[in-house]
Amino acid sequence: MIAVKDLTKKFDSTVALDKISFSIGSGSIFGLVGSNGAGKSTFLRTLAGIYKPDSGEVLLDEISPFENSEAKSKLFFISDYPYFIPQYTLSDMANFYARIYPNWSQKRFEELCSLFTLNSKSKISTMSKGMQRQSAIICALATMPKYLLLDEVFDGLDPVMRQLLKKIISGEVSERDMTVIIASHNLRELEDLCDHVGLFHKGGVIFDRDLDELKLGINKVQAVFKPMPALSSFEPLDIVKTEIRGSLINLVVRGTKEEILNKINELNPIFAEVLPLTLEEVFISEMEVAGYDLDNILN
Amino acid sequence: MTSTTSSISKKKELKETYLWALKKHKGISALLALLMFMALPMLLIMIMPNLKTRVYPAIARDESTKYFIERIAELNAFFVVPLILIFTILFSALLFGYMHQKRSVDLFHSLPVGRTPMMLGRLLAGFTLITAPVLLNFAITFIVGACYSVDISQCYGIVSYMLWIILISTASLIFMALMAVCTGTTFDMIISALGVNLGYPLFIFLGNYLISSILPGYSNQVDIGSLILTALSPFAAAFMPLMRANEFNSGIINQSFFIWWLIFSIILLAAAITLYNRRKSECAETGFAFPLPKTIIRFLITAVSGLGIGLALGESDEPINFFIGLISGSLAAHIVVEAVYSRGFKKLKKSFVYYGLFLAVFFVAYTIFVTGCFGYDIKVPQAEEVESIQVEGRYINSDDFNLHDKDGRTIGHITPTIKDSKNIKTITDSHKKAVLQKRSKKFPYCFDSDLLYNDFTIIYKLKNGKTLKRSYPCNIYDTQNYTNSPTDNPTDYNNLILEIKKLNEFKISGNSAFYINAEDIKSINTDNNNNEKSFSPDEKTKELFLKAWQQDILDGRTKNMLIEMESPLYYIAVEYKNPIKNNKLKEFVFGNNYNGEIYLQPNTTSVYADTKVSELIKELGWDK
Numbered sequence: 001m002i003a004v005k006d007l008t009k010k011f012d013s014t015v016a017l018d019k020i021s022f023s024i025g026s027g028s029i030f031g032l033v034g035s036n037g038a039g040k041s042t043f044l045r046t047l048a049g050i051y052k053p054d055s056g057e058v059l060l061d062e063i064s065p066f067e068n069s070e071a072k073s074k075l076f077f078i079s080d081y082p083y084f085i086p087q088y089t090l091s092d093m094a095n096f097y098a099r100i101y102p103n104w105s106q107k108r109f110e111e112l113c114s115l116f117t118l119n120s121k122s123k124i125s126t127m128s129k130g131m132q133r134q135s136a137i138i139c140a141l142a143t144m145p146k147y148l149l150l151d152e153v154f155d156g157l158d159p160v161m162r163q164l165l166k167k168i169i170s171g172e173v174s175e176r177d178m179t180v181i182i183a184s185h186n187l188r189e190l191e192d193l194c195d196h197v198g199l200f201h202k203g204g205v206i207f208d209r210d211l212d213e214l215k216l217g218i219n220k221v222q223a224v225f226k227p228m229p230a231l232s233s234f235e236p237l238d239i240v241k242t243e244i245r246g247s248l249i250n251l252v253v254r255g256t257k258e259e260i261l262n263k264i265n266e267l268n269p270i271f272a273e274v275l276p277l278t279l280e281e282v283f284i285s286e287m288e289v290a291g292y293d294l295d296n297i298l299n
Numbered sequence: 300m301t302s303t304t305s306s307i308s309k310k311k312e313l314k315e316t317y318l319w320a321l322k323k324h325k326g327i328s329a330l331l332a333l334l335m336f337m338a339l340p341m342l343l344i345m346i347m348p349n350l351k352t353r354v355y356p357a358i359a360r361d362e363s364t365k366y367f368i369e370r371i372a373e374l375n376a377f378f379v380v381p382l383i384l385i386f387t388i389l390f391s392a393l394l395f396g397y398m399h400q401k402r403s404v405d406l407f408h409s410l411p412v413g414r415t416p417m418m419l420g421r422l423l424a425g426f427t428l429i430t431a432p433v434l435l436n437f438a439i440t441f442i443v444g445a446c447y448s449v450d451i452s453q454c455y456g457i458v459s460y461m462l463w464i465i466l467i468s469t470a471s472l473i474f475m476a477l478m479a480v481c482t483g484t485t486f487d488m489i490i491s492a493l494g495v496n497l498g499y500p501l502f503i504f505l506g507n508y509l510i511s512s513i514l515p516g517y518s519n520q521v522d523i524g525s526l527i528l529t530a531l532s533p534f535a536a537a538f539m540p541l542m543r544a545n546e547f548n549s550g551i552i553n554q555s556f557f558i559w560w561l562i563f564s565i566i567l568l569a570a571a572i573t574l575y576n577r578r579k580s581e582c583a584e585t586g587f588a589f590p591l592p593k594t595i596i597r598f599l600i601t602a603v604s605g606l607g608i609g610l611a612l613g614e615s616d617e618p619i620n621f622f623i624g625l626i627s628g629s630l631a632a633h634i635v636v637e638a639v640y641s642r643g644f645k646k647l648k649k650s651f652v653y654y655g656l657f658l659a660v661f662f663v664a665y666t667i668f669v670t671g672c673f674g675y676d677i678k679v680p681q682a683e684e685v686e687s688i689q690v691e692g693r694y695i696n697s698d699d700f701n702l703h704d705k706d707g708r709t710i711g712h713i714t715p716t717i718k719d720s721k722n723i724k725t726i727t728d729s730h731k732k733a734v735l736q737k738r739s740k741k742f743p744y745c746f747d748s749d750l751l752y753n754d755f756t757i758i759y760k761l762k763n764g765k766t767l768k769r770s771y772p773c774n775i776y777d778t779q780n781y782t783n784s785p786t787d788n789p790t791d792y793n794n795l796i797l798e799i800k801k802l803n804e805f806k807i808s809g810n811s812a813f814y815i816n817a818e819d820i821k822s823i824n825t826d827n828n829n830n831e832k833s834f835s836p837d838e839k840t841k842e843l844f845l846k847a848w849q850q851d852i853l854d855g856r857t858k859n860m861l862i863e864m865e866s867p868l869y870y871i872a873v874e875y876k877n878p879i880k881n882n883k884l885k886e887f888v889f890g891n892n893y894n895g896e897i898y899l900q901p902n903t904t905s906v907y908a909d910t911k912v913s914e915l916i917k918e919l920g921w922d923k
Contacts, residue, residue, distance in 0.1 A: 100312075
């Protein structure tokens with residue numbers, strides 16, 4: 001269980017995390033999404049015990065990870081640019097982690113090496129970006145972490161490796177009740193993998209929710225009206241976004257599919273359909289509400 | 300129970316960090332061992348046969364030992380210490396450079412290893428990686444020595460060199476660790492370390508030089524090799540005791556260096572660990588994690604450049620030149636340091652607050668010294684407060700009056716000492732007159748290059764147990780033109796030293812001739828126009844000679860202040876029977892604090908015409 005209470009982190013005058021509070025249950029895969037500079041990586045680093053919170057707290061099983069080896073031994077953090085000790089091979093890195101992490105599993109390491117088909121005797125610095133990331137993932141999973149913190153982990157991985165990674169992570173979560181937090185801009189991949197998402201923007205959390213609930217709670221409506229009713233007619237709907245093109249109206253509306261369809265049908269459309277939003281569409285809609293949209297940026 | 304578990308965990312973390320760092324960098328340690336082998340044992344292997352077969356074919360064992368120790372001191376100072384320091388910087392960059400990259404900080408600070416064990420483990424690894432090659436090579440050095448008939452039991456000096464190198468390399472490593480903690484990049488770490496190591500000794504040296512040239516009587520002049528000069532600079536300190544050891548030819552490194560650097564290393568270690576625990580990980584790749592080192596280094600470099608250029612231009616005793624040099628030098632240095640640390644000029648404007656602070660500190664200090672430092676310049680004790688007065692100086696204390704132990708180490712000196720109350724009153728009165736005369740000429744003081752010469756020092760031992768020490772220049776004779784005539788340009792303190800030198804107590808207490816009996820004289824060697832003769836007279840003649848010699852000294856008819864007053868007829872060297880059996884000398888110099896034997900060098904002096912000694916030499920026929 002991860003509990004975040006009024007967590008604040010500042011870099012000089014910049015507030016990277018501004019009193020955020022939420023919790024992440026054990027055994028979940030939590031997707032961290034948000035605009036650039038929203039504080040996702042800062043949050044992961046604070047969670048990993050790298051950064052000390054300026055105020056508030058972040059607790060892993062009720063223990064603050066900063067300067068706490070016991071808490072840190074249960075987690076592994078792969079940063080957006082994973083670091084490897086210069087001149088080291090994957091085996092060297094494995095030996096390095098094996099000394100430090102009490103739950104290191106050599107068997108798991110070897111299994112993963114064969115799954116990812118990496119030569120553990122090759123120098124990591126000579127590997128491609130994707131292979132380096134695979135190396136980091138192998139080491140991370142071999143430490144048998146309870147909490148796996150991943151920052152842009154899909155970057156550089158080919159589609160097959162992405163699928164493999166998602167499969168391995170899902171397996172570990174179901175088998176060992178591992179909790180995974182993934183910060184990524186690749187919402188398509190998160191949509192497949194995560195059960196929870198948190199949306200960060202400007203150091204705050206816009207929402208954190210169960211992904212299915214989220215997707216069910218917001219829908220896209222396409223309807224044709226002749227004539228087009230006044231916009232006030234749509235007020236009973238909890239509209240996030242409206243776009244009218246002649247007789248076609250596109251809406252993003254909060255609520256269940258049935259509720260929305262009933263209210264639209266009351267306006268006698270020629271044609272109406274309610275479609276679920278992809279995570280990317282949810283992201284764009286919610287960010288528009290927060291004032292982060294293309295029109296705002298361009299203007 | 301929790302604390303026990305935590306303690307075990309910390310120990311394990313420290314052990315694993317140590318072993319990992321050791322394994323990671325063992326190759327570089329091996330390289331250090333190889334280079335050190337080339338710099339010390341290998342060179343000794345090449346040098347020692349030369350000593351036996353070419354330089355001194357019939358060399359004795361003790362001379363071989365001495366030669367061996369001296370060569371090691373030289374090789375240490377010129378090759379081993381620089382090599383060790385270079386590798387210390389290299390190791391510190393390798394061991395602590397991880398703090399300076401965001402990516403590596405992500406890795407190391409997310410590991411289940413506390414910061415204290417991480418720092419200590421790496422420091423211990425660094426210590427081992429440097430110490431192992433040092434121990435190995437000194438062991439080989441001893442084997443080389445044994446192969447060339449060196450008396451290894453006499454080589455405690457080499458052990459002290461080795462211990463010194465281990466201690467100072469450890470101190471340097473901890474110092475570098477502290478710099479690594481305080482800075483955000485490895486570049487800043489290295490330039491900050493170099494900045495302190497160069498800046499501090501220069502600051503002390505130039506500051507001392509400035510005070511010496513302004514404040515009359517200032518007697519704490521820092522000499523090369525003194526502890527204070529390098530007290531905060533391990534890199535500079537590394538060389539100092541080695542140089543002094545060679546200088547004194549004793550082979551033993553001064554204990555004060557060991558004690559200070561042991562204490563200072565502990566302070567540095569505590570500071571490094573405390574600050575590392577407070578250091579923000581996000582400081583990586585930024586300028587500084589803590590602003591204090593930057594402020595100190597900028598102050599040191601600014602002050603050193605200002606004082607250096609100011610004093611160079613102010614050599615002509617023109618204060619205005621000094622101030623022009625001070626302002627221009629310090630301002631230029633401030634801008635350069637700020638530009639280097641801030642990677643540009645963006646923060647320059649704000650930084651001028653610190654430059655203003657430097658100027659304020661300087662002008663306050665300058666004002667204090669030109670106004671006599673709260674009466675330091677005229678402070679002379681009342682005669683009744685004084686127990687004794689010692690007088691030292693380059694024209695007063697001959698090396699002939701040094702006392703040695705059986706190994707030739709200097710253990711003391713026959714220093715003229717005034718205890719008679721009447722004589723004390725004479726000196727304090729003359730001293731007061733001299734300092735007031737100096738003040739009356741020009742006050743506030745300004746640059747006076749004469750003051751840089753500490754020709755003589757008066758040490759008042761007060762009845763309350765305190766000591767008051769003042770040093771002054773004197774130029775009694777025109778030594779510049781070798782005319783042996785009184786100078787036309789006397790200093791303000793010439794009369795003072797002349798008054799002191801007139802006192803019989805001064806003459807008696809400061810010359811070995813008054814501490815021996817006739818039977819202590821072994822031989823009297825005369826030199827008349829390179830016609831050297833040696834005489835071993837009977838006891839009666841020795842008595843006559845000693846009496847005549849002592850009378851000439853009291854008459855002021857011997858070499859005065861080590862400068863010839865007139866052309867001598869002869870030079871004589873009185874050789875003593877060592878060790879000196881007469882306890883008078885031991886008691887005078889050491890009181891009851893020394894029980895060992897004392898050895899005196901021959902007392903050399905000049906014999907002028909119409910003196911008691913010249914008459915005796917004629918009478919004895921030694922002039923033929």
